[in-house]
Amino acid sequence: MKITIFGTGYVGLVTGTCFAEAGNDVLCVDIDEERIEQLNDGEVPIYEPGLEDMLACNMDEGRLRFTTDAAEGVAHGQFQFIAVGTPPDEDGSADLSHVLAVARTIGEHIDDYRVVVDKSTVPVGTADRVHAAILEAMEARGVDVAFDVVSNPEFLKEGAAIEDFMKPDRIIVGAENPAAVALMRDLYAPFNRNHDRLIFMDVRSAELTKYASNAMLATKISFMNELSNLAERLGADIEEVRRGMGSDPRIGYHFIYPGCGYGGSCFPKDVQALARTARQAHYEPELLDAVEAVNHRQKRHLVRRIRHYFEDNLERRTFALWGLAFKPNTDDMREAPSRVIMEALWDAGARVRAYDPEAQDEAARLYPDEAGLELCGSPYDALEGADALIICTEWQVFRSPDFDRMRRLLSEPVIFDGRNLYDPEKMLAAGFVYYGIGRGESVDTLI
Numbered sequence: 115m116k117i118t119i120f121g122t123g124y125v126g127l128v129t130g131t132c133f134a135e136a137g138n139d140v141l142c143v144d145i146d147e148e149r150i151e152q153l154n155d156g157e158v159p160i161y162e163p164g165l166e167d168m169l170a171c172n173m174d175e176g177r178l179r180f181t182t183d184a185a186e187g188v189a190h191g192q193f194q195f196i197a198v199g200t201p202p203d204e205d206g207s208a209d210l211s212h213v214l215a216v217a218r219t220i221g222e223h224i225d226d227y228r229v230v231v232d233k234s235t236v237p238v239g240t241a242d243r244v245h246a247a248i249l250e251a252m253e254a255r256g257v258d259v260a261f262d263v264v265s266n267p268e269f270l271k272e273g274a275a276i277e278d279f280m281k282p283d284r285i286i287v288g289a290e291n292p293a294a295v296a297l298m299r300d301l302y303a304p305f306n307r308n309h310d311r312l313i314f315m316d317v318r319s320a321e322l323t324k325y326a327s328n329a330m331l332a333t334k335i336s337f338m339n340e341l342s343n344l345a346e347r348l349g350a351d352i353e354e355v356r357r358g359m360g361s362d363p364r365i366g367y368h369f370i371y372p373g374c375g376y377g378g379s380c381f382p383k384d385v386q387a388l389a390r391t392a393r394q395a396h397y398e399p400e401l402l403d404a405v406e407a408v409n410h411r412q413k414r415h416l417v418r419r420i421r422h423y424f425e426d427n428l429e430r431r432t433f434a435l436w437g438l439a440f441k442p443n444t445d446d447m448r449e450a451p452s453r454v455i456m457e458a459l460w461d462a463g464a465r466v467r468a469y470d471p472e473a474q475d476e477a478a479r480l481y482p483d484e485a486g487l488e489l490c491g492s493p494y495d496a497l498e499g500a501d502a503l504i505i506c507t508e509w510q511v512f513r514s515p516d517f518d519r520m521r522r523l524l525s526e527p528v529i530f531d532g533r534n535l536y537d538p539e540k541m542l543a544a545g546f547v548y549y550g551i552g553r554g555e556s557v558d559t560l561i
């Protein structure tokens with residue numbers, strides 16, 4: 115099948131590459147010339163495990179191509195995927211300008227039946243706006259070509275994106291026209307072999323399913339973070355509580371890890387956008403607001419602990435920080451808790467020696483002139499002479515480090531662990547002052 119993908123970010127690149135891997139003829143379009151040039155040279159602009167090899171292999175086989183030529187893109191694919199960004203606007207609502215720009219482009223060039231598939235995360239009603247934008251551009255040209263607009267939200271997780279796309283839990287398709295339903299079923303047949311993972315529904319329900327899923331997951335995390343703060347005050351250990359709760363299959367073990375807050379390009383913006391949608395529909399989203407507020411507070415939790423420990427004087431102190439990315443196995447630092455923590459430390463006059471296996475280039479790009487940031491060659495380099503270690507991301511390499519070496523390198527053996535990687539009792543026995551999240555040590559005077 116011939117497929118065009120608009121947008122070569124995390125979603126567009128993974129979608130395009132995986133469809134090509136299934137034997138389709140895929141053309142990816144982006145307005146970012148530098149990015150397309152890089153991709154045509156075989157360079158992958160993001161870190162996503164498995165992507166580079168799969169992309170190279172499909173480019174070699176001629177099934178995957180990249181261009182900035184939107185007209186060529188519209189001419190190519192019977193399926194026109196929209197996978198461009200929908201960043202938050204100032205009021206928290208989703209900025210649809212990129213999505214609607216692609217819709218207009220399709221309307222300007224369409225000359226045969228097309229299924230326009232919206233893969234970007236967009237508020238309920240966006241498919242209608244995409245439809246109207248295509249129609250308007252077609253009418254301006256005086257042409258009338260049949261097309262369908264379908265909602266097909268994406269559920270991949272960064273760091274596991276290829277696996278999530280190739281073996282999805284479910285494929286949600288919102289489509290009204292039976293012809294478009296049939297085409298979408300054929301398109302996804304290779305990813306739908308053992309159980310039927312395709313769930314068809316009306317377009318608006320599909321659009322809402324995406325926000326509902328992300329908001330539910332974010333709610334689980336904020337709930338656990340709220341409980342972790344309570345556990346600290348009550349002298350309980352949230353890790354024991356988590357194990358106890360997770361063993362109930364109605365609750366489950368997934369997404370109940372307390373930490374230094376959720377980040378990334380999706381949960382923060384999608385919770386806010388859904389709350390905004392609710393307000394526009396004259397509904398007060400009390401739970402969603404609380405999920406967001408708890409997360410905002412949680413990202414500052416370790417900073418309060420650190421301030422408390424150092425008696426509110428961080429001037430000229432140096433902190434080692436492990437993990438810049440918002441989660442392991444990605445180089446993405448969008449909304450990462452590490453950023454909130456580093457920025458607060460810099461504001462207080464401290465310096466940060468940071469290490470991340472993949473996100474250091476991104477940190478250098480985000481903070482080019484920050485004198486308080488030093489990017490280090492290894493986790494141990496970062497510790498040299500630091501007053502304490504702060505852990506923001508649970509990369510595998512941080513799970514079983516050489517604690518003796520760490521103690522020797524740190525000028526004070528103090529660890530603020532935002533991901534509960536270690537056993538507090540063992541850390542105490544190893545001579546560390548160790549603070550996790552929700553583990554029976556309260557700094558409630560400061561919270």
Ligand SMILES: NC(=O)c1ccc[n+]([C@@H]2O[C@H](COP(=O)([O-])OP(=O)(O)OC[C@H]3O[C@@H](n4cnc5c(N)ncnc54)[C@H](O)[C@@H]3O)[C@@H](O)[C@H]2O)c1
Nearest residue numbers: 121122123124125143144145146198199200212234235268
């Ligand atoms: N990142 C994720 O893990 C993830 C997962 C599921 C859904 N989503 C959703 O998918 C969408 C895309 O997310 P992303 O993280 O891939 O975004 P991204 O910011 O990484 O990439 C978006 C790309 O679209 C390109 N673009 C913008 N306007 C364009 C246009 N008119 N024509 C062609 N290309 C254009 C940009 O240059 C950029 O390369 C968002 O709505 C997001 O919420 C993201």
Ligand SMILES: O=c1ccn([C@@H]2O[C@H](COP(=O)(O)OP(=O)(O)O[C@H]3O[C@H](CO)[C@@H](O)[C@H](O)[C@H]3O)[C@@H](O)[C@H]2O)c(=O)[nH]1
Nearest residue numbers: 268269270271272335369370371373376377378380440441
């Ligand atoms: O128990 C948990 C699980 C996750 N997190 C944090 O939550 C954030 C998001 O993690 P994750 O969901 O694994 O990553 P994303 O790549 O942002 O994926 C989410 O957002 C995507 C974009 O919409 C969706 O497609 C995915 O289904 C959804 O999981 C990260 O900061 C994690 O550290 C926790 O704090 N505790």
